Amino acid sequence: MAYITNAAPALAGRASIIISVYNVAPYLAQCLESAANQDYVEVEIIAVDDGSTDSSRAVLGDFAASHRNVTVVSTPNQGPSAARNTGLRLAKGEYVLFLDGDDYIEKNTVSLCVEKMKDHGVDIVFFAARSFCDGMTTPPTGEFNYERLPELTGKPMLAEQFFILSRKYHNYLPSPCLYVYRRDRFAGITFYPGILHEDNLFTTRLLLERRDAKVYCLPDRLFNRRLRPDSIMTQKKQPRHVEGYMEVALELSRLDVAREKSETGKSLNHFIQNMIRSGLAQWWIAYPPMLPLAQRKRLLRVLSRVNPRYIKPVCILICLFPELLLVGHRLKGALRREAYE
Structure with a gap:
């Protein structure tokens, strides 16, 4: 079930932030700045433009020109799974964090997660998020609460135990933007291309194909999810x-x-x-x-x-x-x- 396996060996200490981009030009600068301004020193940013038809590619080019740790790749439009897989193939970091081009992260996201990984000897660190409306007066229909329950936070546990408890307490948040993980520990697990709701598959595979992996969950809201018109989350169902x-x-x-x-x-x-x-x-x-x-x-x-x-x-x-x-x-x-x- 591995869709891309030829990943580069990880460089110890480096974090790879993989950003999938598609027609998000108005929000992209905030996203890129949040990745570039991390208080963790060793960060590489891999931005994959998934065939954008707006000015996203130009925004990426201008940003990469002034930031040496930014790599920009342009591909035909294939969806977020393919974009993230492209980023995984190019990533060299020991740690991986995914980010969508219309969202942004807090300044200490990487440093806090890496610190917890080292302190507790874990392979994945989950965290909470804040959602906010942009371009709409009321939140769209659906569940957009990204808080982590106390029953899941503050203690290391096995990956399968975290899956069971998250499901038990109705707090399973499978977005890959809500955790940092060790790339080598989960080598061979990539995104299923060409479908929506791929997050549910990818994160569940991380937890259940490496059941002896260890995870730690933070209550901190380190990710900011933008709810806007015409995104995959809010658009009319097809x-x-x-x-x-x-x-x-x-x-x-x-x-x-x-x-x-x-x-x-x-x-x-x-x-x-x-x-x-x-x-x-x-x-x-x-x-x-x-x-x-x-x-x-x-x-x-x-x-x-x-x-x-x-x-x-x-x-x-x-x-x-x-x-x-x-x-x-x-x-x-x-x-x-x-x-x-």
């Missing part, structure tokens, strides 16, 4: 949103742990089913008026691969009859309207 969730579920079902009789296997199985539900929750917007047969078959393929003891009956039901979710959605809407009348 077929690729549904397909992304389905592909993530299918890829996760291929992990060995998905068939285990264990607490980790149970937690992963439930997460896979959540991916299915997340995809199906939007299908009537993306595929009016009916979910295609190919997608229904994909759902059943996922369920055939996981441990049947952990499959929830409701998941089987909505896979066979996804129209039930639409009925439930309309019923809730009717009840809500009736309550206001």
Whole structure:
């Protein structure tokens, strides 16, 4: 399942900040400055322009001209997964942090995470984030709370334990922009190209394919996520949103742990089913008026691969009859309207 494996050997002490860029010119300078102004000395910045059609490439070029530690790469538009994989292939740092071109990080993000890695002998340091609206008066529909719960912070633990507890407390935040990790420890694990919601797959693989890895979680809000119109998070749902969730579920079902009789296997199985539900929750917007047969078959393929003891009956039901979710959605809407009348 490794999509790019020819990474360069890591240079001890250096941190690689990989920035994926696509049509974010108005916000890009703030992002680049936050990476360049880290109080950690050994930082390389790899900015991958994913075929932008605005002035993002020019902004990157001007910034690289005045910063010796910045590398800019331009590629045809292939999506954030391919851009991050390109950055991983070029990275030379011992530590990796991902950043999107419309967001920014705090000045001590890298130094604090590296300090905790060394103090506690861990391989990943997670942290919290602040979200803010830009260009919209109210937050978009969805969950944009990036706080870390006390049950997860302040103590080192095994990667699989962190996954289980994060899921148990409904605080699993899989964005790759919310942690720093040791590159050599997770060599061979890269992003699945060409899909949305790839974060759910990448981060889960980090935690469950290197189950003996150690993690530490900080409560500090070191990342700033910009909620803006027409971003992947806020745009109207399309077929690729549904397909992304389905592909993530299918890829996760291929992990060995998905068939285990264990607490980790149970937690992963439930997460896979959540991916299915997340995809199906939007299908009537993306595929009016009916979910295609190919997608229904994909759902059943996922369920055939996981441990049947952990499959929830409701998941089987909505896979066979996804129209039930639409009925439930309309019923809730009717009840809500009736309550206001």
